[in-house]
């Protein structure tokens with residue numbers, strides 16, 4: 001690892017409050033795609049039992065980071081531990097303890113929602129009757145029972161998200177990673193997903209999710225990490241990351257150095273009915 005720039009990190013006091021369990025620990029994580037540095041040697045500790053939001057502008061490196069944390073993308077260097085186990089030394093053990101809803105989720109399109117969950121539950125090593133019990137409950141709670149025999153290929157975006165979430169929860173993981181879980185989801189389904197996740201974290205489990213929607217992160221998360229240009233700009237309890245700013249949105253804009261890129265006169269042809 002060469003040319004490692006110094007990390008511009010503002011750790012919140014939660015970083016020192018490590019008496020609490022740590023769900024995810026990241027040290028010196030790097031990923032380059034050719035010349036493009038996607039993740040620039042980040043360090044991060046995410047506390048267990050919390051609702052953690054990973055926010056950042058487009059191209060900040062959120063998906064790349066989550067993919068490396070969940071064992072989907074091999075880092076160039078660095079160490080990731082989830083629930084105390086090294087992800088890249090023992091990926092099978094870690095994958096048994098986590099649930100993942102990745103970006104661009106691929107599902108088996110020619111199975112029905114019910115068949116898909118049954119298949120994945122069995123693949124996770126759960127007994128058939130337990131898979132049945134959990135599948136029934138998840139389909140019911142996520143309002144998918146009516147569509148359970150429809151093929152996944154015919155599901156709407158929101159139904160696919162909810163099915164992906166059910167698949168990620170089926171084996172009752174300790175830590176759940178969700179890449180943009182609310183994207184393309186209607187408000188009613190979002191409320192349902194929210195309820196499921198709140199119940200899940202209340203039992204001591206951890207949710208880590210990425211989002212662009214600051215209001216959502218502000219209302220759901222008690223812990224936030226802000227990422228920009230491959231680095232962690234701030235992380236800690238929501239109140240501390242927000243600081244004196246009036247909202248997480250304003251704090252975010254300040255942290256990522258994006259006080260807007262006003263169009264000004266540059267789009268002088270736009271509007272006014274001319275061609």
Ligand SMILES: Nc1ncnc2c1ncn2[C@@H]1O[C@H](COP(=O)(O)OP(=O)(O)OP(=O)(O)O)[C@@H](O)[C@H]1O
Nearest residue numbers: 033036037038056057058059060061062063064065
């Ligand atoms: N497979 C890849 N090949 C080349 N470059 C990539 C690849 N994956 C990501 N990148 C680049 O790495 C950077 C970080 O991308 P990443 O998808 O992690 O950002 P993100 O924060 O998830 O963005 P968004 O919010 O738009 O989803 C971007 O510049 C992107 O173009």
